[in-house]
Amino acid sequence: MTDDGVVWDVAGRQASAQQFRTLTDEQQQFLQSFRAELGTGSLLQDPDFDGPYQTFLSALFGGFEERVADLGHMGEGQALMGARDREAEKANEVIFGHGGSWA
């Protein structure tokens, strides 16, 4: 913990990054199997229903893809911040390790 309220937990960030990566992979696989299972045929042979339903499904797929991307970004972000934190942590030791002897 530094004087301006910054806490670095590098191990926590790395664990978080790993969990997000796993979650992203799982979701990617689920999305693929979900798509395959739905098929492309119309459900009730009625454009009043089938049209909106196809629109709904494409919106659902779109949202799902975005979420998978989000989770991926979260993992990357945590990994990135973990790496930066490690550097910052080291740097901070230099600054604060001397107890401000010149102050």
Add this chain to the structure above:
Amino acid sequence: MAAAGLEAAGFNMLGVAPPPDTGELARHAGLLESVAGVHRSVGDDGARAYRAAGSNAGAATDALAEHVAGKDGVFPRNTEHGLHVSVAASVMKVTFAGHEWAKNLLIGLAGTAAAVAGVAAIRPEVLVTIRARLRLFAQRVQKWMRIIRQAVGRHISRLAELLRRTPSKQQIGNNLAAEQRLMADRWRHTLVRHDVTRVANAAQARSSMGRAAQSLDQAGHEVSQAEVSVRRARSIVNADINAYNDASTAAYLKANPKGLAYDDLLDYDTRLKLYQQAARLEQVEAQLGGPTAAQLAHAGRHVDEGLNIARKHGLDASELQSLQQRLNELKFQRHELADRAWTARLDIQRPDDLYKVYPV
């Protein structure tokens, strides 16, 4: 098969198409329910993954928290989507139930129509009436089904809109970019702090060294003056000693010089002046050994610290290196001056002679 054939004949008589197969509808409702379940578990797992880094704090962490849990954040959007999908699954189930009911109704009507057709006792005109009534009812049921599908279609359209209306990838990208910019700023800020520390160390070292150099100049001046007096007095004493006829006494006196302040061969004023200079030299020695030495040690710590930071972070160290060189010169100068002051003082007031002659 026979029943199916009879049904087909019945539908034919009713003048309506057989109802669509609702099996797919049921399957899709089930699939959507599983998707809603996945949304829930993503929320839980994601929150857990996010909490793993939960002991972090700071501006970058706050930005990430906003990105994740804030308005339009990753998790709230996930929950919202899951809700829409869950509603869609329920709507599909209702559609399925409605269709099943209507389908069974129609199948019943078709069966009735087929059965009635097979009853010979019914008069043709009555049969026509019955058929007309059955047809009317079948058409009405079909209309209900269409109305259900249209209503459900509208509802599903609305859900699709809600799913689409949530922030696009562009915004997520922006959020993430902002967060990473923050990280980069933070890192630059850290580097700037290193540089500030390096410069501050150099400044501290320079100021301490300046004060030390001033003390050394003054000390050098005092020591030189004392040395001149000592040399002058020593030459007077030596000339007197050389004037002795007794060579062995002269040799003895030269080998065991008295403290000049107490030497009878010097006049009173000279001795008094030497004595005063010895007192000054003592003060100079105290200054050199105390404050000046402390100033140089202080400067040395800051030079080392600054050099350490510069080396670790690849900052420019040339100024600190020249400061270090100058510091070494000053340290040497201090040692030399302290040595000279002590030597001159010893020449003036050799401790052995202290009790022998006391001026004034």
